[in-house]
Amino acid sequence: MGEDHRGQTAVLFVSKRTDEDAAGYAAAADAMDTLAAAQPGYRGIESQRGAGGIGITISYWADEASAAAWRDHPDHAAIRALGRERWYDWYEVIVTRVERSYRWRRA
Numbered sequence: 001m002g003e004d005h006r007g008q009t010a011v012l013f014v015s016k017r018t019d020e021d022a023a024g025y026a027a028a029a030d031a032m033d034t035l036a037a038a039q040p041g042y043r044g045i046e047s048q049r050g051a052g053g054i055g056i057t058i059s060y061w062a063d064e065a066s067a068a069a070w071r072d073h074p075d076h077a078a079i080r081a082l083g084r085e086r087w088y089d090w091y092e093v094i095v096t097r098v099e100r101s102y103r104w105r106r107a
Contacts (some may be wrong), residue, residue, distance in 0.1 A: 009060070009062070012056060012058050017089070039073065042066070044060045045060070
């Protein structure tokens with residue numbers, strides 16, 4: 001969690017969940033986390049979801065090519081299709097290069 005992300009590619013996935021199939025969503029999310037972590041160029045992930053169903057997941061990649069390879073992975077594409085069908089009212093993907101990165105935490 002304390003990694004400096006400067007120079008990495010960050011993929012921000014902002015979404016609004018439906019109330020449908022919570023168990024299926026949880027299983028798919030766990031599977032995607034495990035699969036993403038095994039991909040070349042993967043640098044980490046952070047995710048939060050609020051009570052209203054709106055959430056943000058940020059995945060970090062070594063470069064744009066690694067992020068694009070993850071987007072194009074066949075298992076990821078299949079889960080994305082299920083997400084559109086069942087689990088999301090909407091989502092937005094933003095891909096950016098991290099120019100600065102720092103953290104503060106109360107001791």
